[in-house]
Amino acid sequence: MKSILLLVITLAAIVLTTNAWDESEITGYHFHTYFFQNNKNSYQRALLFRRQVHEEIEHGSLKGCRVNHFNVVPTGPHPIGSFETCCNSSSLSHGMSWFMLNRGNHSVLFHPLTRYEIIDHTDRVMFLGSPLFIDLTPLEADRHEADTCDPIPYVEPTPQPHEQ
Ligand SMILES: *[C@@H]1O[C@H](CO)[C@@H](O)[C@H](O)[C@H]1NC(C)=O
């Protein structure tokens, strides 16, 4: 009886170790800031917020991050307007603190970057503010490699008709 118990414990220990949490799997993090693209107020605030993120990357605490396109229509898995900020794996605490303090009332989808895109956007996803349903169909279960938040040039979006 004792030896069976020992065997069970040993097997459990092996299973737990082989499924061990491997932080090195995470190459970085995405923060997707949402805005209502047809609501002038929400749109303008998102635009300003994106400039603040850019300033913070250039001169502040978000040096390990980069800001991506301003999507004025639903793009990829995102159901409304959005823009992405990618923070490398050593910038999590700064990125998270910054978004917590500065997002205003924009919902922000937050997820880790591993090769497993669907799990990253489902089981591992978090929202700052109200959660939204996202469309998983554009995502791949296994991309074989993850985004690494390499710098890309910052581009101001072209003004939309309702801004002129
Ligand atoms: C993240 O970016 C910062 C700023 O460029 C850099 O100092 C740091 O080494 C980067 N971390 C990783 C894990 O690449």
Ligand SMILES: *[C@@H]1O[C@H](CO)[C@@H](O)[C@H](O)[C@H]1NC(C)=O
């Ligand atoms: C979100 O915040 C902005 C700026 O503080 C405010 O003008 C707007 O009414 C708020 N929207 C909602 C839905 O609370």
